Amino acid sequence: MKNNTEYKTLKEMGLLICALILCLGLFGCTPSQTTSTTGERAVLELVPPTDWPVFYDDMDSESLEKACMESLAYLERVPPDRTFTFGEHKRTASEMITALNQLRDILVREPDPRARTEALKRKFLLFKSIGSDGEGRVLFTGYYEPVLAARMKPEKPFVYPLYAIPTDLVKIDLRDFGIKADKRHLVARVYGDKVIPYYDREEIDFNGVLKEKAEPLAYLADPVEAFFLHIQGSGQVVFKDGSHLRLGYAGVNGHPYRSIGKLLIQKDLMSLDNMSMQAIKAFLEEKPELRREVLSHNPSYVFFRPLPPRDGPLGCFGKPLTAGRSIATDRRIFPGLAPAYIVGEIPAPGGKTAPMGRMVLNQDTGGAIRGPGRVDLYFGSGDQAGSLAGRMKYPGNLFFLAPKRD
Numbered sequence: 001m002k003n004n005t006e007y008k009t010l011k012e013m014g015l016l017i018c019a020l021i022l023c024l025g026l027f028g029c030t031p032s033q034t035t036s037t038t039g040e041r042a043v044l045e046l047v048p049p050t051d052w053p054v055f056y057d058d059m060d061s062e063s064l065e066k067a068c069m070e071s072l073a074y075l076e077r078v079p080p081d082r083t084f085t086f087g088e089h090k091r092t093a094s095e096m097i098t099a100l101n102q103l104r105d106i107l108v109r110e111p112d113p114r115a116r117t118e119a120l121k122r123k124f125l126l127f128k129s130i131g132s133d134g135e136g137r138v139l140f141t142g143y144y145e146p147v148l149a150a151r152m153k154p155e156k157p158f159v160y161p162l163y164a165i166p167t168d169l170v171k172i173d174l175r176d177f178g179i180k181a182d183k184r185h186l187v188a189r190v191y192g193d194k195v196i197p198y199y200d201r202e203e204i205d206f207n208g209v210l211k212e213k214a215e216p217l218a219y220l221a222d223p224v225e226a227f228f229l230h231i232q233g234s235g236q237v238v239f240k241d242g243s244h245l246r247l248g249y250a251g252v253n254g255h256p257y258r259s260i261g262k263l264l265i266q267k268d269l270m271s272l273d274n275m276s277m278q279a280i281k282a283f284l285e286e287k288p289e290l291r292r293e294v295l296s297h298n299p300s301y302v303f304f305r306p307l308p309p310r311d312g313p314l315g316c317f318g319k320p321l322t323a324g325r326s327i328a329t330d331r332r333i334f335p336g337l338a339p340a341y342i343v344g345e346i347p348a349p350g351g352k353t354a355p356m357g358r359m360v361l362n363q364d365t366g367g368a369i370r371g372p373g374r375v376d377l378y379f380g381s382g383d384q385a386g387s388l389a390g391r392m393k394y395p396g397n398l399f400f401l402a403p404k405r406d
Helices: 004-023 061-075 093-109 113-123 201-207 223-232 260-266 277-286 288-296 383-391
Strands: 044-046 083-086 089-092 124-129 138-145 147-149 160-163 170-173 185-191 194-197 216-220 235-238 244-252 302-307 326-328 339-348 352-364 374-381 393-403
Touching: 061 093, 061 352, 083 093, 089 093, 089 393, 093 113, 093 124, 093 339, 093 393, 113 124, 138 223, 138 339, 138 383, 160 223, 160 302, 201 288, 216 223, 216 244, 216 302, 223 277, 223 288, 260 277, 260 288, 277 288, 277 383, 339 374, 339 383, 352 374, 352 393, 374 383
Parallel strands: 138 374, 147 235, 326 352
Antiparallel strands: 044 124, 083 089, 124 393, 138 393, 160 216, 170 185, 185 194, 235 244, 244 302, 326 374, 339 352, 339 393
């Protein structure tokens, strides 16, 4: 803002827009960190000790230790009385720290699954997601960190930019106006004397509206790969000289996420049984004339920022994700950073599947991950992780562990 008068005018405009939106009933009130309810029913329900699953774990203990340490690193920096909601129960950050340390101790001390389960019962309460059907059915999908060839400057065929946050993008925090709403932030731009929605994907990718407004961090050779990098939210690019740059999520344009997979199914261009990331890529490679229509169906657009080298991409809490141990859920209804247990199936090499039962940490979120019936499992970096993540589309169950209070 150039001066206080401009700031006051913009603030008043934002308040007027927010008030209008609220009057139209587009946002629901949410006074706390999470609602943890769907209508009148809690999305997490207490599991009686007699109904607990046996806590088998199909991965190595080192990866779980690493994931626990990342959650602890975040929790140790927040106010100790910050609350995390498990259905109708609340726990403080201090209690979560104690719980994660107890969990690590039990998992090391009790390698036998049945003995481990009994030890966990003494220290924890178990909650189960009601899922999409009210009976616990959760759809598990996968995501990964792509590693893509790129260029620092545009040169054919590397002409598709990955942008940093534009200079003209404005974020309006509704809390600044005393408004409690389900969607706390509005993303916009100033046009004359108005505040209007920011550009959508069609305008950015196909009309070139961000030239001179956003810094390209890298250029890719394939617009579909760029699109899926937006979906993943982070990735690595490799330049011609062999140098790597890790890109992380920096923000979005404020438009809603829309699934192009659903669009292709609705238009009878693909079937639900054959739907996967790989299948969509293959379809759009065969039908380049449909790329603009299909990609523009999702108006949501992600902006990136360079990240320092580290073991993995960052989740929504700013901590590195751990392959196979980090999940993304709906941050509005499930407790962030909390330990969870997932049961179902998982893709295996060679086109096969394997049973899945493992401890995970709730360390991320995503625009397409909404409601109590969706979980995204992080598979790691590179092509093999991408192949497995793209095939992950199986039902299962989601449980959360909350520390008992004496």
